[in-house]
């Protein structure tokens with residue numbers, strides 16, 4: 477049985493545009509650093525993709541550095557800067573949380589939105605004390621709850637204190653329009669496998685005025701910022717997907733309708749169900765839902781048996797589900813956090829799948845109660 481895939485924030489199915497573009501390269505040997513015709517063809521493909529991605533996020537005047545993963549791009553942004561003080565939100569992905577030592581943590585509200593007043597106090601305190609470069613890193617949208625952060629206000633606040641802004645937009649790119657230059661963001665991370673592209677390629681986009689210490693040195697690829705032969709096929713797939721993405725037009729209306737129907741259907745059947753972060757602006761595809769009194773482990777097993785792929789917040793490599801640091805930061809009680817699962821939809825999902833999921837949800841809750 478092929479499961480109904482409701483886990484698009486973990487990774488997405490490859491989009492046809494991506495498959496077609498990668499297949500068109502056949503078995504060509506593609507090293508963009510080679511001077512001969514094959515190398516030149518590879519270079520042209522890489523630059524075409526670079527341009528398509530920058531256009532898709534309204535960042536034409538910026539520099540794009542291809543990396544292998546979003547994790548690596550976050551690493552480069554955070555460790556490569558000359559910042560003497562870094563502030564990150566308490567709900568960041570582990571690829572940010574574990575890559576900064578001695579960060580200041582910005583708290584979030586019960587709805588999962590960065591507390592701007594707290595950030596202002598932190599910036600005020602540090603800018604008075606130390607003259608060095610300050611970096612604020614706040615994710616664009618959270619991977620567990622889908623809550624979108626007030627990036628415009630964050631940039632404005634950071635500017636007032638002379639701080640730089642990095643955003644991990646791995647979950648936002650391709651799901652909501654991103655207009656990076658208009659917002660004035662300094663550095664932004666995206667990853668292909670979260671938006672219908674292949675795994676194995678991601679990017680850090682930075683303002684051209686920024687210099688970073690490369691974290692991988694060697695052959696000098698990617699303008700000296702990231703050594704190693706480029707993954708040309710994957711880059712081409714990433715570029716092809718990006719040609720379908722707009723920095724201004726919201727194309728996820730269908731997914732939003734499905735997600736809203738799923739939440740309404742569940743809450744109509746079981747009034748005690750809580751949709752975490754529901755009052756905040758959210759990604760159109762994501763729902764973090766708590767089934768009162770039923771552990772997320774039990775839910776995942778049941779949904780898996782019934783043919784649905786969902787997850788408990790962030791995927792855990794050890795297979796064990798720990799209490800989500802995101803929900804903790806939102807002051808969700810530990811017992812309640814253990815009952816929350818993440819449903820993340822994609823454009824290939826259907827209303828019939830959503831209705832079936834609601835039935836399975838209600839039946840499980842009735843049985844466990």
Ligand code: PLP
Pocket residue numbers: 485486544545546547548569571615617618619644646647667668678
């Ligand atoms: N940032 C966020 C918000 C994510 O959700 C993820 C992956 O789940 C990453 C970064 C890491 O991206 P990658 O899997 O490409 O390393």
